[in-house]
Amino acid sequence: MSTTAENPAFPHRVAVLMGGISGEHEVSLKSGGGLVVALEELGAEVLSVLVTREGEWVAGEVYGLLDVLALLRDYDVVIPAFHGVGGEDGTMQGLLETAGIRYVGAGVGASAIAMDKWWAKTVVADAGIRIAPALRVDPTDVPAAIADPDALLARLAERGISLPVFVKPNRGGSSIGGTRVTEAAQLPAALALATEGGDAVLIETEIVGREIDLGLLEHADGTLEVAPALEIDADPNQPFFDYAAKYTSGGTHFTVPAHLSDEVAADLADQARRVFRVLGGRGLARIDFFLDEQGPIFNEINTLPGLTAQSQYPQMWAATGRSYPEVVRVLVERALADN
Numbered sequence: 334m335s336t337t338a339e340n341p342a343f344p345h346r347v348a349v350l351m352g353g354i355s356g357e358h359e360v361s362l363k364s365g366g367g368l369v370v371a372l373e374e375l376g377a378e379v380l381s382v383l384v385t386r387e388g389e390w391v392a393g394e395v396y397g398l399l400d401v402l403a404l405l406r407d408y409d410v411v412i413p414a415f416h417g418v419g420g421e422d423g424t425m426q427g428l429l430e431t432a433g434i435r436y437v438g439a440g441v442g443a444s445a446i447a448m449d450k451w452w453a454k455t456v457v458a459d460a461g462i463r464i465a466p467a468l469r470v471d472p473t474d475v476p477a478a479i480a481d482p483d484a485l486l487a488r489l490a491e492r493g494i495s496l497p498v499f500v501k502p503n504r505g506g507s508s509i510g511g512t513r514v515t516e517a518a519q520l521p522a523a524l525a526l527a528t529e530g531g532d533a534v535l536i537e538t539e540i541v542g543r544e545i546d547l548g549l550l551e552h553a554d555g556t557l558e559v560a561p562a563l564e565i566d567a568d569p570n571q572p573f574f575d576y577a578a579k580y581t582s583g584g585t586h587f588t589v590p591a592h593l594s595d596e597v598a599a600d601l602a603d604q605a606r607r608v609f610r611v612l613g614g615r616g617l618a619r620i621d622f623f624l625d626e627q628g629p630i631f632n633e634i635n636t637l638p639g640l641t642a643q644s645q646y647p648q649m650w651a652a653t654g655r656s657y658p659e660v661v662r663v664l665v666e667r668a669l670a671d672n
Contacts (some may be wrong), residue, residue, distance in 0.1 A: 355417030364640035422448035443613035542625035560649035561590035
């Protein structure tokens, strides 16, 4: 479906890709829908492209891969509004680069590393940024860990990790497949859930502290802007900030700007910039930290953060007085700045 709006202030043709094969398909549809509305408000000519759960490309009709790439080449820039594996992890970025198509967001390498929680933490820790203790369990080792949770607890203890822990897919988002584990008997079920996609499992120690998110926006000249910090005030009846809390109304309250001292706020912003640069970010990112008495602890980076009405990223920029369409304008202009 293509929409043309008459606004000479933003004479760009933009294609928005949404859906995808990951478990975050529905969230991607919401993000993509929000982007389409924002682009239409700016006056762009917009093409909406759906990637079905089965991997078909639909833009009014079903397209083959070569045909859809030819279609996308007629647009100035593409926004791959995907979340999760198969869209946010470098695969879609590689396809677009191979076809010579400009797109919003991080490149192939940065997208792949950011999606792999273990490698992202490894790179960030090597840059001197504090991370939480964690253990990566390979897919081939998961059956043994399920059969002998006591042995797994011993491996965790070697890394200074004790219960409670969070068990999650190593590559994934929106807290899908994640479980908070408070006793050894819960480990087998948590491991089985986290490995349903056949990927590695990440087990992290629980951090007692505040959950603080920062949004980053890169301008066409390379200037990197950091939005006011957002604090997640989760429902105390929820075990953690899970999928339902993230994408339904009422369960979670966000405080933005978060109540932080000037010193702590500046430290968080500086560390967010460092994470963005060391991981090779581009365009935008949401970087999540825990904050305890010793300072910030890097949790993860989202190179294509949720852009639904409830999502943190738009709310952070709204606190500066910047509208969603204005943020999208910057993203498109940054992508167009690349030769």
